[in-house]
């Protein structure tokens with residue numbers, strides 16, 4: 001793993017291709033000039049570059065997926081709106097959270113800050129395919145009061161104290177999550193569905209994926225996601241979830257909340273009936289990518 005010291009991350013520019021969106025080139029250029037003053041992260045994970053979002057918080061742009069981990073309107077504001085509030089974390093007696101996509105850890109850190117002064121005991125299971133990114137997170141947090149406890153156990157990075165358990169499962173979520181669940185009694189009452197967009201990350205938006213998430217959910221689970229795409233809403237519906245509209249954020253006019261009780265919002269149903277797109281399934285991912 002390579003670390004670029006703060007003042008020496010310019011070699012990153014060599015890896016930008018012609019297809020790199022102009023807005024990221026511009027952002028990267030401003031980072032090269034201003035980052036040492038503005039960003040308190042010390043290093044940059046391999047194959048990612050820093051992007052500052054409009055609320056002042058930072059996210060990462062992934063070279064592999066060609067997408068940023070958060071809305072450029074605000075990484076922390078989006079996390080608070082879609083996940084902390086979207087899953088009503090403060091109303092849960094004992095939050096047991098599944099996060100789809102650990103990324104740079106904004107979901108975990110925002111949850112940690114939110115629950116720090118509560119007396120709740122809570123757990124956070126997160127899924128991440130990129131081992132370098134997870135190891136980068138561990139090294140960035142060696143002085144953190146809780147995250148300094150992070151230790152590798154095979155493909156799993158874990159930290160635990162009396163109040164909090166964090167497990168980051170590393171590998172393709174479609175393979176590692178079912179294997180992990182076989183040997184555990186885990187269930188969750190909140191799901192942060194925060195994979196990259198369906199076009200970049202289709203296997204984490206299919207009917208079969210949402211069926212798996214349902215199987216290990218409590219009856220009162222809340223799933224929340226930034227996406228409002230008709231295909232993913234159809235995947236959720238076909239997997240047995242009921243849907244409602246979530247908050248708007250940035251340029252997106254709405255988002256999606258799902259549960260296993262109640263009824264789907266009739267406006268969503270009407271909209272989906274009129275939409276020609278199909279639910280995403282494990283069988284039609286290729287077709288979806290080429291349409």
Ligand SMILES: C[S@@+](CC[C@H](N)C(=O)[O-])C[C@H]1O[C@@H](n2cnc3c(N)ncnc32)[C@H](O)[C@@H]1O
Pocket residue numbers: 068069070079099100101102103104105106107108127128129130133171172173174194195196201203204
């Ligand atoms: C949108 S980012 C998550 C941002 C994160 N929730 C945060 O707050 O920092 C999506 C993450 O999903 C990961 N990912 C993509 N495909 C995956 C897969 N098949 N299994 C597990 N993780 C995956 C990516 O590497 C990326 O870090």
